[in-house]
Amino acid sequence: MTSENRYKTVLKIAEYLPEPIFLIISELPQKIQNEITEIRLRAGRPLALTVNGENVFISQKGQVCYLNQHGLYIVSAKEVELTFQNMCEHSVYAYTEQIKRGYIALPFGCRAGLAASAVYENGTVSGFAAVSSVNIRIASEYIGCSSKIRQYLIGGVLVFGPPSSGKTTLLRDIIRSVSYGEGTSRRRVAVIDSRGELAALNGSVPYNDVGPLTDVINCTDRSVGVEIALRTLNPEVIAFDELGSTSEVNAVEKCFHSGADIITTVHAGDVFDLKNRECAKKLLSSGAVKYAVHLKSVGETPSVFKVEQNEGEFELVPIFKETVLC
Numbered sequence: 001m002t003s004e005n006r007y008k009t010v011l012k013i014a015e016y017l018p019e020p021i022f023l024i025i026s027e028l029p030q031k032i033q034n035e036i037t038e039i040r041l042r043a044g045r046p047l048a049l050t051v052n053g054e055n056v057f058i059s060q061k062g063q064v065c066y067l068n069q070h071g072l073y074i075v076s077a078k079e080v081e082l083t084f085q086n087m088c089e090h091s092v093y094a095y096t097e098q099i100k101r102g103y104i105a106l107p108f109g110c111r112a113g114l115a116a117s118a119v120y121e122n123g124t125v126s127g128f129a130a131v132s133s134v135n136i137r138i139a140s141e142y143i144g145c146s147s148k149i150r151q152y153l154i155g156g157v158l159v160f161g162p163p164s165s166g167k168t169t170l171l172r173d174i175i176r177s178v179s180y181g182e183g184t185s186r187r188r189v190a191v192i193d194s195r196g197e198l199a200a201l202n203g204s205v206p207y208n209d210v211g212p213l214t215d216v217i218n219c220t221d222r223s224v225g226v227e228i229a230l231r232t233l234n235p236e237v238i239a240f241d242e243l244g245s246t247s248e249v250n251a252v253e254k255c256f257h258s259g260a261d262i263i264t265t266v267h268a269g270d271v272f273d274l275k276n277r278e279c280a281k282k283l284l285s286s287g288a289v290k291y292a293v294h295l296k297s298v299g300e301t302p303s304v305f306k307v308e309q310n311e312g313e314f315e316l317v318p319i320f321k322e323t324v325l326c
Helices: 003-014 017-027 077-087 090-097 147-152 168-181 222-232 247-260 272-274 276-286
Strands: 034-042 048-051 052-059 103-105 113-123 123-135 156-162 189-193 215-217 235-238 261-267 292-294 303-310 313-321
Touching: 003 017, 003 034, 003 077, 052 103, 077 123, 090 103, 090 189, 090 215, 090 313, 113 222, 147 292, 156 168, 156 276, 168 189, 168 215, 189 222, 222 235, 222 247, 247 261, 247 276, 261 276, 272 276, 272 313, 276 313
Parallel strands: 156 261, 156 292, 189 215, 189 235, 235 261
Antiparallel strands: 034 048, 034 123, 048 052, 103 113, 113 123, 292 303, 303 313
């Protein structure tokens, strides 16, 4: 899938929605459909989309509105519940593990985030009840968006930025580029696709182009996936999205000591945020990351920093800045 045919994915994903909302989405101009990155249903509030980075509402007549005004399509609680049930294929139990993490994996690498009332069992979240809103994120594949930074893909790479800045999209293309050997020798890549967003397996075949030398471990815990990859797949590079815990950093350090490079992402708005995130700080101090790539927002100019070690401390030295479309 490329950015030019995102509308096809939007229309397929819209089939999970109640018929009135599906019809509204399907009848939008193709240019709008092709720029949709999120579809948001909130009970008792207007139907909203994120279009080309901007939040908009949809009227009862299917028109895009930039103001919260009269005549907007108001999503009912019943429609939110029906969407949730459709995405679970009317078997909530089968999706329990995903739901208690707050999302449901959808086809083509898309994902639905859930806002609901948490249900606790023995002190931990066991699921959600009374889903109040659903945020469907439309995945995008931008072939070649990592081309400007290929020279920095030897050694560990950490991509960081705020939510919806294009981290996953860039990571996906980095994986593809490394596997094809664009600008360097081809390398074996193991992808730990914990939420099914990177490769977007259709059965056993990746929907997205992640390269000819890429193995995909799908929908598993990242730390466990790294262990499996190192033990059984002999990767030269291991990639996964959204580093979030110290246990994952420990897994990354095992990659480093085993001779495999790591490529991953982390949520951080800027360098200051990055340095103050415990897992990121530990990772950058480990020596496993050679370059850090900062994405401010989709289509914005990224920056590349070299991670230099000095007596147990790390420093981020800016070395590259140019527009990369992702």
